[in-house]
Amino acid sequence: MKAVLAICDGLGGRPTDHDGQTCLQAADTPNLDELAERGVSGLLDPVGPGVRPGSDTSHLSIFGYDPNEFYTGRGVFEAFGIGMDVERGDVCFRTNFATVDDDLVIQDRRAGRIGEGQDELEEALQELESPEDGVEVDFKASTEHRGALVLKGDDLSGRLSDVDPHETGVKAPEAEAMDGSESANRTADIVNNLVRQSHSIMEDLSLNERRREEGKPPANIILPRGAATYPNIPSIEERYGIDGVMVGAGALYIGVARALGLEFRKAKGVTGGADSPIINKAKKAVEELENGEDFVFVHMKGADSCAHDHDDECKIRYLEKVDDVIGYFLENLDWDESHLALTGDHTTPIAYGDHTSDPVPLTINGPNIIGDDLEEYSEKAAQKGGMGRFSGDVVPVLFGFSNWLEKFGE
Amino acid sequence: MKAVLAICDGLGGRPTDHDGQTCLQAADTPNLDELAERGVSGLLDPVGPGVRPGSDTSHLSIFGYDPNEFYTGRGVFEAFGIGMDVERGDVCFRTNFATVDDDLVIQDRRAGRIGEGQDELEEALQELESPEDGVEVDFKASTEHRGALVLKGDDLSGRLSDVDPHETGVKAPEAEAMDGSESANRTADIVNNLVRQSHSIMEDLSLNERRREEGKPPANIILPRGAATYPNIPSIEERYGIDGVMVGAGALYIGVARALGLEFRKAKGVTGGADSPIINKAKKAVEELENGEDFVFVHMKGADSCAHDHDDECKIRYLEKVDDVIGYFLENLDWDESHLALTGDHTTPIAYGDHTSDPVPLTINGPNIIGDDLEEYSEKAAQKGGMGRFSGDVVPVLFGFSNWLEKFGE
Numbered sequence: 001m002k003a004v005l006a007i008c009d010g011l012g013g014r015p016t017d018h019d020g021q022t023c024l025q026a027a028d029t030p031n032l033d034e035l036a037e038r039g040v041s042g043l044l045d046p047v048g049p050g051v052r053p054g055s056d057t058s059h060l061s062i063f064g065y066d067p068n069e070f071y072t073g074r075g076v077f078e079a080f081g082i083g084m085d086v087e088r089g090d091v092c093f094r095t096n097f098a099t100v101d102d103d104l105v106i107q108d109r110r111a112g113r114i115g116e117g118q119d120e121l122e123e124a125l126q127e128l129e130s131p132e133d134g135v136e137v138d139f140k141a142s143t144e145h146r147g148a149l150v151l152k153g154d155d156l157s158g159r160l161s162d163v164d165p166h167e168t169g170v171k172a173p174e175a176e177a178m179d180g181s182e183s184a185n186r187t188a189d190i191v192n193n194l195v196r197q198s199h200s201i202m203e204d205l206s207l208n209e210r211r212r213e214e215g216k217p218p219a220n221i222i223l224p225r226g227a228a229t230y231p232n233i234p235s236i237e238e239r240y241g242i243d244g245v246m247v248g249a250g251a252l253y254i255g256v257a258r259a260l261g262l263e264f265r266k267a268k269g270v271t272g273g274a275d276s277p278i279i280n281k282a283k284k285a286v287e288e289l290e291n292g293e294d295f296v297f298v299h300m301k302g303a304d305s306c307a308h309d310h311d312d313e314c315k316i317r318y319l320e321k322v323d324d325v326i327g328y329f330l331e332n333l334d335w336d337e338s339h340l341a342l343t344g345d346h347t348t349p350i351a352y353g354d355h356t357s358d359p360v361p362l363t364i365n366g367p368n369i370i371g372d373d374l375e376e377y378s379e380k381a382a383q384k385g386g387m388g389r390f391s392g393d394v395v396p397v398l399f400g401f402s403n404w405l406e407k408f409g410e
Numbered sequence: 411m412k413a414v415l416a417i418c419d420g421l422g423g424r425p426t427d428h429d430g431q432t433c434l435q436a437a438d439t440p441n442l443d444e445l446a447e448r449g450v451s452g453l454l455d456p457v458g459p460g461v462r463p464g465s466d467t468s469h470l471s472i473f474g475y476d477p478n479e480f481y482t483g484r485g486v487f488e489a490f491g492i493g494m495d496v497e498r499g500d501v502c503f504r505t506n507f508a509t510v511d512d513d514l515v516i517q518d519r520r521a522g523r524i525g526e527g528q529d530e531l532e533e534a535l536q537e538l539e540s541p542e543d544g545v546e547v548d549f550k551a552s553t554e555h556r557g558a559l560v561l562k563g564d565d566l567s568g569r570l571s572d573v574d575p576h577e578t579g580v581k582a583p584e585a586e587a588m589d590g591s592e593s594a595n596r597t598a599d600i601v602n603n604l605v606r607q608s609h610s611i612m613e614d615l616s617l618n619e620r621r622r623e624e625g626k627p628p629a630n631i632i633l634p635r636g637a638a639t640y641p642n643i644p645s646i647e648e649r650y651g652i653d654g655v656m657v658g659a660g661a662l663y664i665g666v667a668r669a670l671g672l673e674f675r676k677a678k679g680v681t682g683g684a685d686s687p688i689i690n691k692a693k694k695a696v697e698e699l700e701n702g703e704d705f706v707f708v709h710m711k712g713a714d715s716c717a718h719d720h721d722d723e724c725k726i727r728y729l730e731k732v733d734d735v736i737g738y739f740l741e742n743l744d745w746d747e748s749h750l751a752l753t754g755d756h757t758t759p760i761a762y763g764d765h766t767s768d769p770v771p772l773t774i775n776g777p778n779i780i781g782d783d784l785e786e787y788s789e790k791a792a793q794k795g796g797m798g799r800f801s802g803d804v805v806p807v808l809f810g811f812s813n814w815l816e817k818f819g820e
Contacts, residue, residue, distance in 0.1 A: 071819055
């Protein structure tokens with residue numbers, strides 16, 4: 001058996017999206033409809049009814065990991081997502097390169113969305129050193145102002161407030177222990193020391209001298225936020241006995257997949273943007289299955305980004321590209337031996353422009369499902385789907401159809 | 411956005427109710443049907459499938475508070491419901507005015523459902539004093555034999571057995587620590603002392619001399635039961651960031667609402683009985699929304715009372731009054747900006763005359779829902795509703811459609 005989980009980020013919508021229809025209803029999606037016709041559908045609450053999911057919590061939940069138990073914060077997934085080595089107990093942060101004045105008052109939270117010098121900054125910041133013995137510091141730059149900081153050592157805590165104040169004109173705050181514990185106080189002291197070090201290291205870099213000459217804000221400090229301890233979370237292989245790979249582009253989603261033990265595989269030319277050639281993800285996924293992988297998780301980001309920008313036409317066009325992706329799977333998977341689940345990680349309506357708690361459609365195809373009578377893939381059609389409504393756990397349901405689950409009890 | 415939660419207590423029924431139909435099916439309810447036609451419906455398990463809810467636990471669950479975590483006992487809500495000031499850690503009891511002989515053997519658990527002298531009794535009982543320093547005693551009479559007792563102090567416990575034996579001819583039992591803890595033993599000693607004090611205080615009141623002359627049972631003791639510590643429960647505003655008010659009449663429901671931080675607003679002439687002019691609750695609710703409130707919880711009690719009395723005609727007539735309430739909302743809410751959810755807190759079938767675990771219909775109207783194809787509001791129609799079936803959490807689902815929820819994760 002083979003299994004594919006295809007997630008269209010921000011898939012669901014509302015009647016306010018486009019002329020009284022959701023974008024999914026408005027889009028021309030013959031392949032999605034064929035998927036619904038061949039398969040069994042239902043409504044999915046990514047985390048639960050009345051829970052408004054983040055992308056991180058919803059993915060954990062869809063993979064069968066209760067985020068109330070396993071979610072510690074976004075930093076972990078960002079660090080994994082940009083390829084850092086993270087181990088159980090490490091404390092991870094997302095960081096921004098930012099601009100501060102001599103009193104550490106924030107001038108620009110993103111150093112002018114700096115588009116250069118990431119390598120120079122990353123190399124310089126290898127000098128960061130913990131003020132306390134036995135704690136290892138790792139820093140990696142990502143795109144633009146983004147990066148991640150990882151602390152490795154015994155008894156560190158991720159229960160820390162952000163150093164990023166999310167506004168300008170105020171002094172960069174110090175990280176503080178959110179639970180008053182000794183380990184959080186200790187970790188806060190280390191982080192605050194590293195932030196001051198980063199300012200000393202970065203202030204006079206040649207990159208910044210040049211930027212000042214050009215009238216651009218220097219990248220002269222790192223602001224860590226989203227502190228999170230990598231929890232004792234079993235990998236997908238440990239939990240279900242099945243290994244697999246992830247085909248996607250967004251760092252967060254790559255990060256969630258890597259945190260759960262899936263290896264990242266890059267498809268040709270994909271970007272994570274709405275204009276990404278996502279058909280190549282379908283091709284890559286089929287190639288991975290043909291090369292022996294059992295399970296591929298395909299993540300498609302664009303619909304969510306379009307909806308965050310309140311752009312219905314953009315979301316409709318992207319959903320039509322998702323339709324092409326599904327068309328490729330319909331033609332190229334070995335349907336005697338494969339199951340595919342298509343769903344979203346949450347609804348992102350055009351008017352609201354952010355995630356909502358509304359459920360999303362879910363359809364599964366494959367030889368072991370019992371089909372229903374739907375002929376359309378949409379939020380409304382899925383209300384009548386044969387799977388009814390349930391919360392999270394799409395991967396265990398998919399793996400169940402694939403005959404891969406361990407018995408609970410005897 | 412604005413949101414209304416309308417709860418018809420004991421809404422659901424069974425085919426044994428009335429000529430092979432539920433009361434809801436038998437009642438003439440054109441407005442409820444229009445609500446279903448405009449909206450999206452589903453089946454709600456107030457607490458969970460196969461859980462037979464009390465009114466207190468079901469309301470907590472519907473508001474998104476897991477009663478397994480937050481329910482400590484009914485006393486808290488009774489005390490809140492009659493307007494007492496209760497704070498975290500206080501121990502609350504429901505009390506009966508009762509009749510005992512000189513050996514404290516119970517003659518009448520409700521002192522003949524005493525219909526007079528509540529003020530005199532309440533005033534006399536202000537003399538109650540804790541035998542232990544640092545514990546404050548508060549007593550308030552309600553209607554007929556009902557009242558509430560609140561103990562305020564450090565390290566008190568609500569894990570106490572009832573002083574009320576729920577039968578006559580036996581001696582009033584002493585409160586006992588249900589968990590053997592020191593704080594429960596201490597609190598039990600205080601309560602038992604207060605019960606003896608109440609007998610001394612009440613025995614010779616002029617009210618009771620008169621009642622004895624009239625051949626009526628004297629109200630000469632209080633019997634506390636339903637001990638409960640007010641738990642560390644976040645208010646609706648703390649939990650969801652939205653404040654609101656409650657329009658209702660029954661003390662328990664007012665109590666639940668106040669315990670969750672909703673202010674009580676009285677509608678003209680309402681009584682909590684089956685003959686209450688509940689249309690005035692709809693008018694009051696719309697008035698509160700127009701005056702700037704974001705959220706109104708409207709509670710309608712009568713259908714449940716009729717069903718407890720095994721009176722199908724009474725329940726059918728009351729449901730037709732609920733239909734008028736919904737008709738008023740359909741006409742008078744600003745439907746571009748409002749969502750309304752109508753459901754019950756449990757089923758109360760006519761033959762059984764008490765709460766059952768059967769699910770209840772739920773319908774939500776408003777601009778952000780995706781409608782289904784129903785044309786009727788009933789238990790049977792709701793089986794085909796577009797929301798499927800879920801447990802509790804109606805308020806977070808309603809607030810989700812209103813774009814009011816905080817994101818869980820990022």
